[in-house]
Amino acid sequence: MVIAYYFGDTYQADAYLAAFIIPNMLFLFLTTGMKNAFIPSYLAAKETGTSTILFNQIWKVTGTISLGLGIIGMFTAPLIIPNIYPDFQPAAMTIAVQVTMIFMGCVSFVGLNAVFEAYFDAESQYTVSAISQLFVLLTMISSAMLFANQIGPYALAFGYLAGVIISLLFKLIIMHKQHILQWTAKIQRQEVKAFFIVFFPVAITVMVGQVNLAVDNIFASYFEEGVVTYVNYAKNLVHFPQAIFAVTIGTITFPLIAKSYAKGNIKQLKGRLEQGLMVMCYVLLPAITGMMLLMPTIIQLLFERGAFTRAATLATTQVAYYYLGSVIFFSLTVIINNGIYTLKKGHVVMWIGLGSILFNLLCNSIFTKWLGYVGIPFASSIVGFVYAISCYVFLIRQVGFLFKLKEIIEIVKIILSLIVMIIAIRFIANIQAYMTNGMFLMITIFLGVLIYVLCSYILKIKSFYFLWNTLRKKDNKQMLEEQP
Structure with missing residues (x-):
């Protein structure tokens, strides 16, 4: 901003x-x-x-x-x-x-x-x-x-x-x-x-995301003035839920995963990985869905002032839509990779990450010729999908399959809650013309969260109750450690 x-x-x-x-x-x-x-x-x-x-x-x-x-x-x-x-x-x-x-x-x-x-x-x-x-x-x-x-x-x-x-x-x-x-x-x-x-394989792996952003910027610099800015603003905005929710959930669950492995309790380790992934899906999916529906208004409110024009807002919005896939996949890999790092197999993630750089170069070369500069974020989403699948396949080969029937049922419940939330947001959008962008976003976000939470309560989504108990429990650390 x-x-x-x-x-x-x-x-x-x-x-x-x-x-x-x-x-x-x-x-x-x-x-x-x-x-x-x-x-x-x-x-x-x-x-x-x-x-x-x-x-x-x-x-x-x-x-x-x-x-x-x-x-x-x-x-x-x-x-x-x-x-x-x-x-x-x-x-x-x-x-x-x-x-x-x-x-x-x-x-x-x-x-x-x-x-x-x-x-x-x-x-x-x-x-x-x-x-x-x-x-x-x-x-x-x-x-x-x-x-x-x-x-x-x-x-x-x-x-x-x-x-x-x-x-x-x-x-x-x-x-x-x-x-x-x-x-x-x-x-x-x-x-x-x-x-x-x-440390070094893990740290090099972390650099991969920034190297891929450098690749995005290099390709963006080949276009007209302003494209580097659109790409960076859009990526930072869309990945904001990852920076807040994914990193927070990963930070809290990582020590618990590591403790399970240090004690040799693989069953508990798998339970914590599954729980982390489900909580990530529960929190991240509504955040990204809401952002997708409200993207033009969010960018206009945050950036469209001073030297940032209406044309820049529209261009940034267009780029942001294509980045949405990447935030989903890279957020899920926060938990997946925590499991791999705990197993001291960080070098595998490093090689997958280095491979993703080459794949990103290839995708950018193809999609920028086809789609123009929006091919840059589209390439990132494709790379994120392949990266997440590769890391997940390696992890389940080490600890066994993670998602069973009960997790699939939970995901279905989350999707149903999302559908109700989307319908509500689309209905609220009819009154946007009668209020400021800030007021509209506050009302929409509040009602969207409220409806999603109510659906979670009615459908008895376990991740909702886990987070609710976390907020109510005075000793959150103790409560987390009691989880399977």
Whole structure:
């Protein structure tokens, strides 16, 4: 929203969004990759009483590696960016190169933040990570409001740098109070080596999504000015439910899956995987369905102001529709891949992910010639489907078939609830002309959620009761651990 307001669909927005791609590969490599590798290893070490030692080994080595990556990235950005986006005009190229260098300067702070957030998540202290991420968001918004008119997109990059530093200081204060940090402990090479053998395949897998986004941006840069912006805004908006619901559900269930495996209870592990997938479907499907029905109004409300025109709204809406398939498939793989990582088979996901990059290149080459720039999101949805199926097939070969008759019945109930919700939303749409977009969305979302929940109650959907009990239970962690 901030980028759209200040820079619309101009070359400045294109350059900033393109510049963020490569640094964000490293950010995801360090953050999500660290969580997926660290949490199972930390919980396993906790069973033997060596978790504190492991944690202190990892944050020191990760800090050193991320510092090196940041320095290399800053010096190589002027060489890499012009080769990735050769069609950028000179002004856009200058912004893209310099913003990339600023973001590369953030890598060392992001690396340490990643280890500390993984530790807090492993200890079920989820609010620490949430608050620290809020610091980054607030500093970026504040910096844009104060300096965007003077220094353009650089304001957002400097705001991000300030945010990750503040976030790191916030975590250090908490960890100092918990007496968890051991500054002088020596590095045990064998222990660190064993961890990073698990970490690197997982982290590379996490980068795959960002590499595929880079592929999308490269193909988008071949079209007219603004297409890079449409692709990025549409993808970020459509994948918002994944960022909120899929990541949250995955974060909560991952430690439980890992604990089941650490105890050797495969039956319980399968139960947690099935439960995670069903909850994901229950929450995600209505969110995506509602977004699909309300997409033009949502984009108009969020972005159509300042430099962002009506034509840009229509173009972004068109792209967003084609991204809907990708959010479904990639959200489900959050749970599927958590199971694979728990089995310490992350290298398999890595190879599937690397294969998806080649497949994405092929799909983009075909569909952009056929459909124009909307072929970019359509290719992402096709790639997401193939990626999800591949990961699921591998997982069930390891633990056995997951979805049985009772899960199929639950999905049918969810679909019936969705149908009723869709009918209600279509009926409410008749009064849209008599109110503002904001008011219409609030009323529609409220009534849509209410109707979906009532249908869930009437049809006795188990995921609904699970979430209801989670909200009512005072000790949510204990309640979750009691689930099969």
